[in-house]
Amino acid sequence: xxxxxxxxxxxxxxxxxxxxxxxxxxxxxxxxxxxxxxxxxxxxxxxxxxxxxxxxxxxxxxxxxxxxxxxxxxxxxxxxxxxxxxxxxxxxxxxxxxxxxxxxxxxxxxxxxxxxxxxxxxxxxxxxxxxxxxxxxxxxxxxxxxxxxxxxxxxxxxxxxxxxxxxxxxxxxxxxxxxxxxxxxxxxxxxxxxxxxxxxxxxxxxxxxxxxxxxxxxxxxxxxxxxxxxxxxxxxxxxxxxxxxxxxxxxxxxxxxxxxxxxxxxxxxxxxxxxxxxxxxxxxxxxxxxxxxxxxxxxxxxxxxxxxxxxxxxxxxxxxxxxxxxxxxxxxxxxxxxxxxxxxxxxxxxxxxxxxxxxxxxxxxxxxxxxxxxxxxxxxxxxxxxxxxxxxxxxxxxxxxxxxxxxxxxxxxxxxxxxxxxxxxxxx
Amino acid sequence: xxxxxxxxxxxxxxxxxxxxxxxxxxxxxxxxxxxxxxxxxxxxxxxxxxxxxxxxxxxxxxxxxxxxxxxxxxxxxxxxxxxxxxxxxxxxxxxxxxxxxxxxxxxxxxxxxxxxxxxxxxxxxxxxxxxxxxxxxxxxxxxxxxxxxxxxxxxxxxxxxxxxxxxxxxxxxxxxxxxxxxxxxxxxxxxxxxxxxxxxxxxxxxxxxxxxxxxxxxxxxxxxxxxxxxxxxxxxxxxxxxxxxxxxxxxxxxxxxxxxxxxxxxxxxxxxxxxxxxxxxxxxxxxxxxxxxxxxxxxxxxxxxxxxxxxxxxxxxxxxxxxxxxxxxxxxxxxxxxxxxxxxxxxxxxxxxxxxxxxxxxxxxxxxxxxxxxxxxxxxxxxxxxxxxxxxxxxxxxxxxxxxxxxxxxxxxxxxxxxxxxxxxxxx
Numbered sequence: 001x002x003x004x005x006x007x008x009x010x011x012x013x014x015x016x017x018x019x020x021x022x023x024x025x026x027x028x029x030x031x032x033x034x035x036x037x038x039x040x041x042x043x044x045x046x047x048x049x050x051x052x053x054x055x056x057x058x059x060x061x062x063x064x065x066x067x068x069x070x071x072x073x074x075x076x077x078x079x080x081x082x083x084x085x086x087x088x089x090x091x092x093x094x095x096x097x098x099x100x101x102x103x104x105x106x107x108x109x110x111x112x113x114x115x116x117x118x119x120x121x122x123x124x125x126x127x128x129x130x131x132x133x134x135x136x137x138x139x140x141x142x143x144x145x146x147x148x149x150x151x152x153x154x155x156x157x158x159x160x161x162x163x164x165x166x167x168x169x170x171x172x173x174x175x176x177x178x179x180x181x182x183x184x185x186x187x188x189x190x191x192x193x194x195x196x197x198x199x200x201x202x203x204x205x206x207x208x209x210x211x212x213x214x215x216x217x218x219x220x221x222x223x224x225x226x227x228x229x230x231x232x233x234x235x236x237x238x239x240x241x242x243x244x245x246x247x248x249x250x251x252x253x254x255x256x257x258x259x260x261x262x263x264x265x266x267x268x269x270x271x272x273x274x275x276x277x278x279x280x281x282x283x284x285x286x287x288x289x290x291x292x293x294x295x296x297x298x299x300x301x302x303x304x305x306x307x308x309x310x311x312x313x314x315x316x317x318x319x320x321x322x323x324x325x326x327x328x329x330x331x332x333x334x335x336x337x338x339x340x341x342x343x344x345x346x347x348x349x350x351x352x353x354x355x356x357x358x359x360x361x362x363x364x365x366x367x368x369x370x371x372x373x374x375x376x377x378x379x380x381x382x383x384x385x386x387x388x389x390x391x392x393x394x395x396x397x398x399x400x401x402x403x404x405x406x407x408x409x410x411x412x413x414x415x416x417x418x419x420x421x422x423x424x425x426x427x428x
Numbered sequence: 429x430x431x432x433x434x435x436x437x438x439x440x441x442x443x444x445x446x447x448x449x450x451x452x453x454x455x456x457x458x459x460x461x462x463x464x465x466x467x468x469x470x471x472x473x474x475x476x477x478x479x480x481x482x483x484x485x486x487x488x489x490x491x492x493x494x495x496x497x498x499x500x501x502x503x504x505x506x507x508x509x510x511x512x513x514x515x516x517x518x519x520x521x522x523x524x525x526x527x528x529x530x531x532x533x534x535x536x537x538x539x540x541x542x543x544x545x546x547x548x549x550x551x552x553x554x555x556x557x558x559x560x561x562x563x564x565x566x567x568x569x570x571x572x573x574x575x576x577x578x579x580x581x582x583x584x585x586x587x588x589x590x591x592x593x594x595x596x597x598x599x600x601x602x603x604x605x606x607x608x609x610x611x612x613x614x615x616x617x618x619x620x621x622x623x624x625x626x627x628x629x630x631x632x633x634x635x636x637x638x639x640x641x642x643x644x645x646x647x648x649x650x651x652x653x654x655x656x657x658x659x660x661x662x663x664x665x666x667x668x669x670x671x672x673x674x675x676x677x678x679x680x681x682x683x684x685x686x687x688x689x690x691x692x693x694x695x696x697x698x699x700x701x702x703x704x705x706x707x708x709x710x711x712x713x714x715x716x717x718x719x720x721x722x723x724x725x726x727x728x729x730x731x732x733x734x735x736x737x738x739x740x741x742x743x744x745x746x747x748x749x750x751x752x753x754x755x756x757x758x759x760x761x762x763x764x765x766x767x768x769x770x771x772x773x774x775x776x777x778x779x780x781x782x783x784x785x786x787x788x789x790x791x792x793x794x795x796x797x798x799x800x801x802x803x804x805x806x807x808x809x810x811x812x813x814x815x816x817x818x819x820x821x822x823x824x825x826x827x828x829x830x831x832x833x834x835x836x837x838x839x840x841x842x843x844x845x846x847x848x849x850x851x852x853x854x855x856x
Contacts, residue, residue, distance in 0.1 A: 138573075145740055148457075148739060149739030291732065292564065293726060298723065307577060311576060315576045324460070
């Protein structure tokens with residue numbers, strides 16, 4: 001039987017899990033793919049770190065870049081992470097030297113994917129990154145193969161387990177953000193530095209990659225990104241009363257030949273599918289023709305789920321299934337027009353904490369009407385702090401720039417006691 | 429660019445839709461797969477039937493079997509249907525003559541799949557049948573490729589849109605089975621002869637195929653099959669009061685190295701994912717290691733969704749991605765032990781319509797205790813018909829054969845006025 005020689009570079013939790021998996025499942029993978037996955041080399045920054053796995057001495061490379069030069073190596077699995085430095089050097093050199101590459105590195109692909117795909121295509125090697133987007137959810141393979149027939153008009157969903165865990169825990173346990181974040185860190189659902197998970201950057205990187213795959217376009221940095229740090233318990237409670245959940249969602253959609261990419265918290269109807277996804281799960285909804293709506297859901301992170309994705313990529317290479325990294329030849333990818341969301345229309349939830357005195361309400365509603373935003377629903381609640389009121393407004397469909405302008409104008413009024421909140425509503 | 433010559437045999441709704449799709453999307457499919465899908469021939473039983481598509485005269489074959497003999501044909505798409513007759517002849521001959529085959533024919537694959545896979549493997553051609561299982565849901569590709577890393581221990585879900593539509597409409601509109609079936613026929617959600625959809629046979633064929641793929645086993649006819657014809661509105665109402673929905677589910681699971689295949693209506697918790705799937709949708713849940721639970725959901729039938737699946741198979745062949753039809757070489761497939769569900773344990777819902785007189789309840793409960801089935805919950809309701817009571821019993825986990833024995837024994841009692849109901853409960 002044919003053999004494919006593999007170098008695993010990076011042996012953290014994921015690399016170690018994968019190494020172990022490949023050892024234990026070499027036989028069945030060989031049978032299924034008609035080719036033996038043979039781990040020839042490994043490399044890690046910290047060779048002496050305690051790992052649960054036994055690695056033979058002869059497997060260790062002196063220098064991780066040697067993998068890109070050794071003529072026996074067919075496939076390099078990059079598990080270093082980060083869009084620059086060692087990971088970047090490794091993947092560029094590997095592809096230049098005609099090695100297949102499998103990576104879980106979303107930051108690298110979102111930033112340098114176009115250039116890397118060009119090199120891979122020129123050298124007729126695979127560049128696979130299923131594990132970079134939504135862990136165990138086989139979404140990239142589905143877009144590129146299972147749903148290949150479809151003209152996709154929208155992809156959206158929950159792409160970050162950490163922030164989804166935090167939002168659903170705030171809801172279920174009626175706790176504030178900071179409290180839940182601490183719990184999440186203790187339970188291992190949030191990293192010690194979770195900023196990329198919480199500020200939307202992690203979702204943004206995944207969404208850029210998915211956008212390219214769905215619309216056959218180049219990667220594009222025109223993307224609106226908001227995280228969940230400003231969501232308060234009171235907003236989640238208010239949403240509940242209005243029949244909504246708050247979720248951090250990523251959206252990419254084609255409207256009148258323009259692409260809109262956006263990542264932000266959204267109020268979404270309780271009865272919708274996405275609202276029911278709690279905890280660390282990921283869920284992706286693809287809307288296309290002829291298939292209609294397709295949903296894929298599963299574990300979005302962790303060594304086990306990520307290994308499932310890495311092995312699907314490795315198997316594809318074992319079978320010799322050479323494909324364009326982004327579905328289509330680099331030359332055929334399109335320079336689509338990406339539009340900022342400021343001109344797009346949303347209905348929205350706004351919350352103002354204001355002094356409880358006469359004239360305030362009429363002043364606020366005036367600002368709305370001056371900016372052509374019509375109010376669908378308004379609720380005024382007394383706040384726990386004496387003399388302060390919460391005003392909650394649900395708007396009709398309005399221009400995003402107008403909604404933001406209103407927040408800015410009212411935010412400067414002296415009767416406003418806290419930065420106003422604006423959360424878009426997804427009524428689909 | 430390379431070219432792949434295709435013959436489409438069968439031009440009903442699906443065949444016509446596919447023909448049209450391939451005409452319109454030839455260019456983009458060529459680009460994505462680096463090979464041109466060229467429809468060289470078509471054939472249909474009724475050539476003169478009115479179709480919305482224009483077919484050039486030169487495309488028509490004199491005899492459909494000519495496609496298997498013409499040396500220019502690379503791929504035959506079988507859309508005739510049925511496990512015997514023309515479809516069987518066509519597919520066997522095609523594979524024997526080294527033509528790739530794509531089919532949407534679940535009955536054929538469930539019955540002759542093992543033999544067909546053997547021929548395909550011997551002749552190094554593809555036999556692909558994504559469209560045979562759950563229409564637009566790319567479940568076969570996911571099991572064979574996206575989730576290839578996993579040892580699957582259970583697959584289950586909603587595999588029939590017609591019966592799911594009927595059950596969810598009975599629930600939402602509070603109507604009886606026959607009434608809803610009529611609506612479904614008028615709306616095109618049920619065929620004029622829907623018996624295979626309603627008696628569980630359609631689900632059984634799909635489940636047999638999925639079982640083989642998940643457990644690397646040969647197809648096996650040891651399967652328990654029940655349909656939805658005996659579900660009354662009152663059962664759905666009772667289920668609702670107890671916190672359940674009733675769904676027609678297919679399950680295949682490996683327990684202590686034995687495989688259990690079963691198709692039956694089940695009470696499933698309202699809060700569960702599957703309970704939320706209404707209408708004609710299909711949903712498949714795959715539980716495996718290392719990935720955990722993966723869910724795929726989408727349109728399960730109709731020309732559009734089926735074409736999405738057919739084109740994914742065609743594309744795979746365009747790319748030259750030769751694979752074993754059932755994931756693994758025919759020689760490597762396993763003769764696993766398949767067990768009848770009679771020894772498996774379920775909790776269950778039972779309903780007895782009985783004469784409203786003293787002694788009946790104690791007689792019934794005696795039968796339960798004599799057969800070692802313990803009762804978790806019992807509700808007695810007066811029936812609309814005077815002198816008749818409904819007795820609803822929820823049991824603890826009990827042997828399936830004991831549950832059935834109880835139904836048989838009590839069903840013969842003179843105080844019983846209707847055939848008793850037994851519906852298993854899925855508490856997972």
